[in-house]
Amino acid sequence: MTQSDQSQYIIRRGELAHGDYELDLDPERAGWEWSSLRVIALEPGQSAEVPGGEHEFLVLPLSGGCTVEAGGSAYEVAGRESVFTDITDYVYVPRRTDIRVTAAERGARLALPGAKATADLPLRYCPRSEVGTGLRGAGPSSRQVNNYALGNEVSTSHLLACEVLTPGGNWSSYPPHKHDEHTEVERVLEEIYYYEVRQGGVGDDSAEGFAIQRIYPSPGHDIDVCTEVRAGDVVIMPYGYHGPSVAAPGYDLYYLNVMAGPAEDSTWLMTDDPHHTWVRQTWEDQEVDPRLPMTPMN
Template identity: 30%
Template sequence: MGVFYPSKPEKGFNEIVKLGTTTQYTGFGLINLDAEQIYQGTTQNAEYILNILSGKCTIEINGKVFANLGERRDVFSGKASGAYVPINSSFTITEVKGEKVEIAVLASYAERAFAPFAYGPHDVVSEHRGFLNFQRDVHNVVIEQFEGQVDRIVVGETIVKPGHWSGYPSHKHDKLNLPYETEMEEIYHFRIRPADGFGVQVIYNDDLSVRESYFLKDGDSVFIPDGYHPIAVAPGFQFYYLWVMAGPHGRILVPFDDPKLAWLNNVKPLLGKD
């Protein structure tokens, strides 16, 4: 069963999904700063990814400075930049462009301490997934390329074409059954262009004891502890969603497709698609 968090824009830090309340492993919030504003925070027993959604900033972590991070005006105009903050750390974010900066704070419980680092668009690994009317571009922000540099956290971004589905054929990752599936909870955060559009988040399980949906607007978030969780976007509107995952068994991503939809994977070769 999912948990829905409607958009509530706030200045400063807005903790949307508090780590360890509804969730076991993940948390999510947003930092919005005006020109030259500063935000200071600490991580305690969590590791953070500070993923810049728009604007430019300098991030200092435990005295190490990562200057002038951020290369996009919004989430639809380029790949992500940001920084990793280890457990038991302090950090400072300073807006440096004289405008505004918005940063997603993605959190996961962690046990091992690693060195802080910054990343940019050149570090993000991108791939096009799907065909027909379920196409999307997936940007792997902190996944395999940073294995051994983070403890549990997994972060990415997805851009969905207007009128298309994403996370389809429906998949889940709520139990450990390697090599077929791994266990990870997940949080989604959504943006829509134009902003007055909408989409739908669907969540269901095999016996349909869970079957629910959420009407998504710009800035909404959803926590997904289990179940299949595809997304549909209304025609005429482009969708972006940020995702953070973590679980008890490492960072290997092994999603399990709904067996009732497995036949869709056989259609693509018949259409001559690569």
């Protein structure tokens, strides 16, 4: 696949920016039906109206905190300094719900991972204690996963969302896996990867830091992507085996995964590439990278 062909799956920082939105990726732009992601940046005390629609979504602080107002109620979200330093509280917003967000005194960058919904659920404030945290892999495949709407207590219609933190030099999303057919062990899920990078285990949003993302064909699906990604970039994955996500040595990698599909069980089921699944067995004899966890865990 040529560079021009793979470019349809890669969105560089700023390409879908407008107004207060650093990113506004809807299903039409992605060329699919279910998954969406917006990132909004607000100055201290600044407010923004987020209209209701057919998508459910999370108000998930990347940095800073905010107040979320909806239906006559207000929810204080403490947030965090950085995705590399902490997990965060957040708010689940059901479909057809208008909200107003107001940044706290230090400002806010808010991710709004979303999915087309087919059920009506209650709006819900979610404390940090409900984030499902864990370490996956071992050795150079070690990474940390923070689940916000995936296998924890948060009920959604179709939305799945988690964060992955990968120390510099490590591989994550590995072994490569897919979720592009509905079986007993797999679900069809459209997936968005949103990236942040920091330098040398300190600071945030390194302009020079980078990672490498790979996607390649699965049975019946022709896709071939191998690209450098930097802070604020997005890669969309409609199908195919995806992985690894490789953090360059010296640069820690964060990505937010947003997934959704037609199944109504809100379940993450995937299938490893059978050529590489044996790698999991090697983890039994390796220690988890001592640089993990990067953030406090539950």
